[in-house]
Amino acid sequence: MxxxxxxxxxxxxxxxxxxxxxxxxxxxxxxxxxxSADFIEVxxxxxxxxxxxxxxxxxPPPDRVWGADDYALQIIGAIDxxxxxxxxxxxxxxxxxxxxxxxxxxxxxxxLILTGAPLLGGVRRSRPRRAYRLIRWxxxxxxxxxxxxxxxxxxxxxxxxxxxxxxxxxxxxKVVNESxxxxxxxLSLPVHLVWGAQDAEVPVERARQAYGRLRESxxxxxxxxxxxxxxxxxxxxxxxxxxxxxxxxxxxxP
Amino acid sequence: xxxxxxxxxxxxxEHDVSVSTGLQASRVLPGSDCLYWSLTGDxxxxxxxxxxxxxxxxxxxxxxxxxxxxxxxxxxxMGRKRLEYxxxxxxxxxxxxxxxxxxxxxxxxxxxYTGPGQGPSSxxxxxxxxxxxxxxxxxxxxxxxxVTPRSAPDFDPPYIMKPRSGGSSIGIVIVxxxxxxxxxxxxxxxxxxxxxxxPYLEGAADLQIAVRRYPAVEVSAIExxxxxxxxxxxxxxxxxxxxxxxxxxxxxxxxxLPDSMExxxxxxxMAVADLVGIRGVSRVDFLSHDGNLYVNEINTLPGSLAAxxxxxxxxxxxxxxxxxxxxALAHPRVFNTVGADGxxxxxxGAIAAKxx
Numbered sequence: 001m002x003x004x005x006x007x008x009x010x011x012x013x014x015x016x017x018x019x020x021x022x023x024x025x026x027x028x029x030x031x032x033x034x035x036s037a038d039f040i041e042v043x044x045x046x047x048x049x050x051x052x053x054x055x056x057x058x059x060p061p062p063d064r065v066w067g068a069d070d071y072a073l074q075i076i077g078a079i080d081x082x083x084x085x086x087x088x089x090x091x092x093x094x095x096x097x098x099x100x101x102x103x104x105x106x107x108x109x110x111x112l113i114l115t116g117a118p119l120l121g122g123v124r125r126s127r128p129r130r131a132y133r134l135i136r137w138x139x140x141x142x143x144x145x146x147x148x149x150x151x152x153x154x155x156x157x158x159x160x161x162x163x164x165x166x167x168x169x170x171x172x173x174k175v176v177n178e179s180x181x182x183x184x185x186x187l188s189l190p191v192h193l194v195w196g197a198q199d200a201e202v203p204v205e206r207a208r209q210a211y212g213r214l215r216e217s218x219x220x221x222x223x224x225x226x227x228x229x230x231x232x233x234x235x236x237x238x239x240x241x242x243x244x245x246x247x248x249x250x251x252x253x254p
Numbered sequence: 255x256x257x258x259x260x261x262x263x264x265x266x267x268e269h270d271v272s273v274s275t276g277l278q279a280s281r282v283l284p285g286s287d288c289l290y291w292s293l294t295g296d297x298x299x300x301x302x303x304x305x306x307x308x309x310x311x312x313x314x315x316x317x318x319x320x321x322x323x324x325x326x327x328x329x330x331x332m333g334r335k336r337l338e339y340x341x342x343x344x345x346x347x348x349x350x351x352x353x354x355x356x357x358x359x360x361x362x363x364x365x366x367y368t369g370p371g372q373g374p375s376s377x378x379x380x381x382x383x384x385x386x387x388x389x390x391x392x393x394x395x396x397x398x399x400x401v402t403p404r405s406a407p408d409f410d411p412p413y414i415m416k417p418r419s420g421g422s423s424i425g426i427v428i429v430x431x432x433x434x435x436x437x438x439x440x441x442x443x444x445x446x447x448x449x450x451x452x453p454y455l456e457g458a459a460d461l462q463i464a465v466r467r468y469p470a471v472e473v474s475a476i477e478x479x480x481x482x483x484x485x486x487x488x489x490x491x492x493x494x495x496x497x498x499x500x501x502x503x504x505x506x507x508x509x510x511l512p513d514s515m516e517x518x519x520x521x522x523x524m525a526v527a528d529l530v531g532i533r534g535v536s537r538v539d540f541l542s543h544d545g546n547l548y549v550n551e552i553n554t555l556p557g558s559l560a561a562x563x564x565x566x567x568x569x570x571x572x573x574x575x576x577x578x579x580x581x582a583l584a585h586p587r588v589f590n591t592v593g594a595d596g597x598x599x600x601x602x603g604a605i606a607a608k609x610x
Contacts, residue, residue: 003456004428005411005430005434006427006428006429007429007430007431007434008437012433012434012441015434015437015438015441018430058427059441
């Protein structure tokens, strides 16, 4: 296994891991709370780049509350240093960013591989318990101390929410409430959806919905459901993602 | 009967591993209390027999708040009641539980504890000073430099970059050039207390050995962790996050090494233990590359107390802990006041005269 060292892009605002000696033909975007190291096995031996998205790994957090589209804009700002166009692979949150990137700048992207990426709205999250909502209300009015509120947040929030710190907590709230219908409708490039059939976080039904929507907008699209796998394909089934990359490279030419 | 408490947790990136080490130790020491230092720095007495998931959401239920009084006759207090302990078993990893901070406070409170005291702990945690001390003692180390905009390294990239202070693989990255190192030093929370770089050696092997100096100087078998295909450096996950006896990841114990290399590692591990002034069990990590051997780092409070390394000579976890406790009781820190006999005070003039 060859080392994939980090290189600072965008004046140090974006750290990226470079694989291979040639200019990268593939860019991989990691999930929430993850980092570029997730793709070491997927991208080993390829000419590829995997940034640490701001707020994760070695990249500093954004200075304000970003959505997925802001992440895409930042990558576009640094992309000259990565020599596009590229095949873009997005896992989970990275898939949201990948779709925004492709919708904004189709000239930079030859194709998309998405895995475990929540793209369409309509996720119904359970509403917090009444007592918790009441305490939140009390906190906003200064009746509940910050310390106590934080303790309760840690008890009641999702695990991503509990571990997020500072601005990243607001970024999380922003992105989980986003939906990317308009971006999906704007796409006209090949898309390969590779999903864990047992993905509990973004169930495969949602991949099927995205598949239908992408076909309607005229994309060449494949959906592969991988049995016995959950949400984290980059670490659990890197071989499947490698296959998907090779397939897409054949489909999209050199 | 000796009154013992295991102390674990702590405001450190390695909090979770410390909880694991602490709960393991408490099971081996029946009747011991459990002192939990929370992520926010508060102390608690927690009920015996808890499991790891009980800590997943922060302070476990039924934990009782304690105060730590850093004065003679102080120590741990629950309200007005003082908790009496003969010795504390230090199971912290990383941060203020390993770098000497808590050791200094325990010294001030007059508490005995396992593992090294404040000075050796700081030395063991500071990768830059540690490497310099090892090199000054005539042992081989890799070139290790502080990452600072005021100087550049005199060796070629890629570099392996580590937090200057820290006992695990957390935060370690490989960087392509010095500008990236400077940028990572600014952005990574793990590098907030400084960062060091050294040459990245493709295909280097990590060799680890445990050492102790009580009841006699002794080294364990040597371990060679087999790097998984997924990672180019041994990850935190591989090193520590196993629930069993040993860290996760494939390993070879004892490592398959030429006799001469084995002897060198054993000798140098003992020399490093003396140099740092360890107590309890430390783990000394070496790098082997192209037939060369380098002292890499020392971990003065290793995960699981490195119990899995003691297969030759075989030492049970209970035996190791009992020896560590006996060593702590035999060497309490006593502040030296010899010479402060008041003579200089009696004959001293007015302070105002000294200000002239």
